[in-house]
Amino acid sequence: METMTAVDAVDAVNAVNTDSEAAAALLDGASRVCNAGNEPVAVVELRGASASVAGRTLWGGVDLTVECGEFVAVLGPNGVGKSTLVKVLLGVLPAATGEVRVLGHRPGTAGAQIGYLPQRRSFDASLRIRGIDVVRLGLDGDRWGIPLPGTGRFGGAKRREAEARVREAIELVGASAYAHRAIGECSGGEQQRLLIAQALVRKPRLLVLDEPLDSLDLPNQASVAALIGRISRSEDVAVVMVAHDVNPILPYLDRVVYLADGGAASGTPEEVITTETLSKLFRTPVEVLRASDGRLVVVGGPEAPVMHSDRHAGALVGGDRRATDGRVTDGRAADGRAMDRRVADGRAMDRRATDRRPAGSEADDAR
Amino acid sequence: MPADSGLSWNLLSDIDQMWKLDSMVNAYRAGTIVAVLAAVVGWFVVLRRQTFVAHTVSLAGFPGAAAAVFLGVSASWGYFGFCIGAAAVIAALARSGKGGMAEESALTGIVQSFTLACGMLFVALYKGFLNGVNSLLFGSFLGVTPGDIAVLAVVAVVVLLAMALIGRPLLFASVDPAVADARGVPSRTLSLLFLVLLGATAAEVSQITGSLLVFALLVMPAATAQRITARPGRSLVLSVVFALAVTWFGLGAAYFSPYPIGFWITTFAFGCYLLANLYGFAARWRGAGRRQVAEALGVS
Structure with a gap:
């Protein structure tokens, strides 16, 4: 496999990091119970996994272990198969090669232990169903029987329990204020929070999110990212999130998987999103620039997936041209500065660093 | 209309007199059954935005009834056969995949024009049938x-039992198809099954309101109820209440006036819808107005 060099390099770094990570896990263990009452297995484990669609290999050589409570981003250019990785994790599509374990089992067998948020879907403005009903459908909408969430098919105790769980999930995402409004009347950010509550309502151990920040405005991207980061810690749920721009979630990430045509690289963000690793992965000169506010900009390569430009506009700008086009990178840094101050510049952005993140990001979230 | 069917000053005795007629009692029984069924199935039609399919399936009742009269069998057979048949054709030819039922409008239009053409053919074949066309299209309760x-x-x-069984997964698949699919809800099967149930419902409603005015019971009460509340349980109950009220008042009005039943039911339903809209505007203006202004000021 041509891309093994990049993957090998990352593996070597991972091996060095193992000791410090074990120490961190011990430290964390004091404040939260990880995997309480469950088998001590990794939430997601990929070993040399690759995927192919119609005989074409999309990506390959993915080695990834996601432990409970970790927040992992899946990055890569458009069309590289990020959503395919989600399908592999959900068991909808088998991996072409390698081994995939989700919660210690074959993908697709974990059922209610996985919460899934598909790629951006918005509700029609005239849809007259409350947010709380949409969340409730996530709890028991797949059961046969009486259609009405909240009417007495079950005994009172069971019904109250279900209602309490729905309320809890809504409070967790801070959506109580608008959960009783018709969901079509909620803003994009409000809808996304309710959908996250829907994915969380069955208390999953793994949350799979497919571009949840896509088509949100910048303040909402920041606050929803902060929300997901907080939930991954407080609810002890591992998050695998397909992202098109790493910057809003960068402070909360434990690990990233960078997918490329035929290959992949995984590790902590500061290991993977570097000029060296990405240049090797894409087999073409790629430059990772860090703006003064800590935002990362990938310049060159087949596309610029970590810029939060409009994804369609981004594809129009060629790699070489962008390297010399100061306007593009400047523009991104300028519009990001207003809302991403909390990204500490140059600081190591592993989980120890995120614990020190300012409370301001959560304040957005509690709006 | 009988000469003694006009309203007097004593409403109770008028109603008493109306109930003495077997034909009116039967009409009320049939109307009540149809109203409940239409309100429940129509609630999902409105939620799923399948009003065009619903309209097409109901129009199939017209050639169905015309064919039944032409062949000399009960019009019921024609209604059920053609409405369920049209639903089955749309279900069979609709392509699966993204959007599913939402992308079938061209197919629905094709089926609709063909059924109308068939209706005209049967009317032409059965000479001297022209008086009946009106009641097939605009309803009759006699x-x-x-x-x-x-x-x-x-x-x-049967339809209501089926709806009770599939109702919750159908609601899930209607509101949030992507997640429902991921949860293993067989949303394609459910939408095909729902089309067939819709066909049976449209056939029932056609027999009271006529093929053209099925929406008066199938769509208007549900749309009115959903306008008033976003709580699924309440709006479903309200939908049934509106459908029953509209049907009962419509039958009464049609009995005491020279105008057809379809007109009255549709007019009452439309009035309810207008009032619900006024209520909706008022509630929004009163409740959300302040919040929206605050948000607008805060954001911009």
């Missing part, structure tokens, strides 16, 4: 027999 009521009741019970 001549409902106890046998018709039994058929209506049996079909309604």
